[in-house]
Amino acid sequence: MKQKIVKDLIKILFLFGGIFAFFYVGLQLLSEDKKNSWLYSGDEAKLISYEQEIKLGNLIDEYLIDTDETILLQNELIDSVVWAVRSRLEKQIIMSEYDYKIVVVDDDLVNAFTIPGGRIYIYKGLFEFCESAEQLAAVLAHEIGHVEKRHSVSKLIKEFGLKILFSIVTGGDTILLGELWESTVSSAFDRSNEKEADQYAMELLERAKIVPTAIASFFRKLNREELDYNENMEFLMTHPHNNSRIKASLSYETAGNFEAQDFDIDWKRVKEALK
């Protein structure tokens, strides 16, 4: 009898030991692997609060201004254009956590970029390139899409890891800030991010009573012009995919009662102001 009890006890011990080992090993594997698959699966931005993201954006922006990496354009007419376009769009952003800061960089490149925390930089070259306020609005709406979907901070988490980002937010290491900026400005979002930002832009444009096909006309112009191809630039890297983006914009269906409202902006004057 006693022997049986001992045998049963040993069996139970083995059983619990087995269950414990199974979960222990499983957890270890998960923690080893999480960097690549579990946590980093497209929802990276959830690992950082909006407050921390905004702080990170402020630090990168301070770095840009302090080190003269980015010279801002001083031009009243351009400022008024940015104000007119952004205010139409901003009113239609639903439940944003961001207080947008949109500035114009004195650079002839046809480009724009976002850094974490709702900061958007539009290059002077983009104003020279666009044919209408609607096209500029399309680009801005696309950048707002990147902001609202938190693409910039997700990209930084993937590239640098959370630990480094948290240490920057708390300590503000300027050397690392330079690297973060380099990464935001010179490496492109992936195709799924671009698609998501385009989709966001089309819906935002529609709500703001701006024709969503402005995205198509912008990309058509990019196709027509012989711009230097640069796979790392926000807009210049899009050549191979321009056609699918044009198609998506052209096939986007606005609601039946959609009526576009023109911008009261003389675009020729805008271009002349930049000469």
Ligand SMILES: [Zn+2]
């Ligand atoms: Zn983009």
